Amino acid sequence: MERCPTCRATLNDKIVICRRCGTDLSLALAAKKKGVQMESLAVRLLVTGDTQKALDAANQALTFNQTDRAVLIKKFISCLTKYY
């Protein structure tokens, strides 16, 4: 997390409480971590050929953390599923 979602203060990944406004960032950091885990799961499922579960995992990744990587994974899987 680069910026506090409340006050936009610059953060580093080890800060759990914003030093400027006191916002507890633990849930946001947990969601970010879960999103990264779901992105990895989507890629692993894609490699095994389970495109539907891979797409589900990519969608879950996006619900936890809207990253460019998660969007690309979802678009890639969506393109593949059009041909099955």
Ligand SMILES: [Zn+2]
């Ligand atoms: Zn803040």
